[in-house]
Amino acid sequence: xxxxxxxxxxxxxxKSSLKRWIAHVPQGLASFFGTTGSALNSRIGGCKLGLQWLxxxxxxxxxxxxxxxxxNPKPLxxxxxxxxxxxxxxAALIPTTLAVLYSTWAVxxxxxxxxxxxxFAALGVAGISFLLHTRITDELRDRNVDDVHHxxxxxxxxxxxxxxxxxxxxxxxxxxxxxHALLDPxxxxxxxxxxxxxxxxxxxxxxxxxxxxxxxxxxxxMLAQMLFLQWIAYAALTQSLEWTASIWWHxxxxxxxSAQIEIARxxxxxxxxxxxxxxxxxxxxxxxxxLLTLVVTALAVVAMLRAAQAxxxxxxxxALAVVAxxxxxxGVRPNRGRSKVLQGTxxxxxxxxxxxx
Numbered sequence: 001x002x003x004x005x006x007x008x009x010x011x012x013x014x015k016s017s018l019k020r021w022i023a024h025v026p027q028g029l030a031s032f033f034g035t036t037g038s039a040l041n042s043r044i045g046g047c048k049l050g051l052q053w054l055x056x057x058x059x060x061x062x063x064x065x066x067x068x069x070x071x072n073p074k075p076l077x078x079x080x081x082x083x084x085x086x087x088x089x090x091a092a093l094i095p096t097t098l099a100v101l102y103s104t105w106a107v108x109x110x111x112x113x114x115x116x117x118x119x120f121a122a123l124g125v126a127g128i129s130f131l132l133h134t135r136i137t138d139e140l141r142d143r144n145v146d147d148v149h150h151x152x153x154x155x156x157x158x159x160x161x162x163x164x165x166x167x168x169x170x171x172x173x174x175x176x177x178x179x180h181a182l183l184d185p186x187x188x189x190x191x192x193x194x195x196x197x198x199x200x201x202x203x204x205x206x207x208x209x210x211x212x213x214x215x216x217x218x219x220x221x222m223l224a225q226m227l228f229l230q231w232i233a234y235a236a237l238t239q240s241l242e243w244t245a246s247i248w249w250h251x252x253x254x255x256x257x258s259a260q261i262e263i264a265r266x267x268x269x270x271x272x273x274x275x276x277x278x279x280x281x282x283x284x285x286x287x288x289x290x291l292l293t294l295v296v297t298a299l300a301v302v303a304m305l306r307a308a309q310a311x312x313x314x315x316x317x318x319a320l321a322v323v324a325x326x327x328x329x330x331g332v333r334p335n336r337g338r339s340k341v342l343q344g345t346x347x348x349x350x351x352x353x354x355x356x357x
Contacts (some may be wrong), residue, residue, distance in 0.1 A: 008023055022053045025233070066235065074160060088135050090128075092347050093228055093252035096261075097124050099354035100230075100254055103304070106357035107250045108237060110309040115237045119183060126179040129172040130194070130229055136169040136200040149274040187236035194228045201225075215283060219262070226258035249307035250357070257302035257350045259321070259350045264293045269336040286334040290327035293342065297323045297349050308357035312319050319349035 016164060101120045108115070108353055139146070139155055140162060146153055154160055171193050181188025201208055201222060211218040228250045234243055266279040267289045273282050280289035301316040326345030330338040 057095075072160075074183055076164065079159055080164075083160050084132075086154055087139070088132055093128060093131060096350050097127055099351045100127075101255075101309075103354040104230075104233060104237070107246055107307050110357065111244050111246060113238055119237060122179050122183055123236060126176050126191075127229060127233070129175040129179075130191075130198075132194070132215065133169050133172040134198055134225060136143075136165045137198055138174070139165060141170075141202050141204065147268045149276045149278070180232060183236040184239050185187060186239065186241070187232050190228075190232045190235055192335070194225065194232060197228070198225060198226050202347065205212060215277075219322055220259075223255065223259050223262060227255040230254045246307045246309070249303050252351065253303035253307060254299045256296055256303060260293055260296040260300060261343075261350060263289065263296060264326075264343045267293060267330055267334075267339055267342050269334055269339050272336065272339070281334070287331045290331045290342065294323050294327045297346070298352075300349075300353050304353050304356045311356045313356070315352045319352035322352070323349045 100140055101124055105115075105120060139153075143155065143162070150156060155162065155165065177191050177195060179190060180191035200206070204212060204353065208221070211221055234247055234251070235241060263280050267281045267286075268279045273279060277283060280292060283289070284292060298320060301319055305311050305316060322345045323342075326342040330342040332338075
């Protein structure tokens with residue numbers, strides 16, 4: 001049986017009537033405003049299709065949505081806290097974000113670029129806001145697949161609703177753009193572009209739909225958001241897009257570090273694999289996925305060494321050693337405990353690599 005959505009599709013008869021009504025929305029708005037009608041009509045003319053699209057989907061959503069399951073009686077804040085524990089662990093994300101801010105400060109300082117501490121703090125909040133935004137867009141995009149293959153996840157078991165997550169995503173997107181716009185107009189513009197990219201990924205618009213079945217290429221393109229996020233931080237701190245080679249190398253290292261955590265996160269125990277094969281261990285096997293984690297970690301270390309003027313090489317060696325140990329443990333006995341060990345070593349390597357500059 002194909003996966004089903006909790007949202008009922010609008011009946012065909014209703015959709016046909018709704019489309020005819022929507023066609024008159026722009027003119028109706030103009031008539032409503034009377035004397036300002038001609039001016040409004042000229043403004044609406046350029047975005048008529050967009051307005052009709054928005055009104056159609058909003059009305060269809062309001063009047064054709066299937067009854068929602070009963071509201072979880074627990075307070076939203078408590079449920080969101082549990083959600084982050086399972087799907088967005090701040091215990092790991094806050095230290096890794098601080099580590100990136102430190103290495104960014106160190107690399108920029110080597111280039112003679114100074115910025116006040118409050119700017120780094122704002123970038124940290126904006127970064128975590130965007131990461132939560134991408135987590136939520138992933139949850140919503142993959143809803144139908146997860147309903148079938150991951151029924152134990154928070155959204156699937158009713159801990160939070162789709163609407164609640166959507167609202168939180170909107171808030172985080174707003175925080176992300178606002179903070180960057182306050183830091184620098186250029187970074188604000190770039191952040192709006194990145195947010196638009198993430199929304200295109202959410203709805204799999206254009207080439208992104210073609211990419212979805214292509215597991216490796218799709219993941220590389222999705223992870224590019226982490227590279228763009230780092231570029232936006234540089235723009236906010238330098239008010240420029242003209243960066244030295246060290247800064248570019250630093251961005252590549254952060255991108256690789258984000259990838260190695262994502263790969264390690266998808267090195268699963270055999271009993272946790274699904275028929276959807278949405279893990280690296282399902283695609284490459286236990287040893288193949290463990291080795292890929294180590295190789296990408298090595299690429300991140302090399303890039304960070306290139307970024308630093310006086311690198312702490314020992315931090316890179318320790319990072320490689322801990323991931324090698326985690327990969328070996330997971331490869332020898334791929335159970336849930338060893339999978340968590342590999343993920344933990346990837347996070348530790350992330351922190352250590354950012355200590356290199």
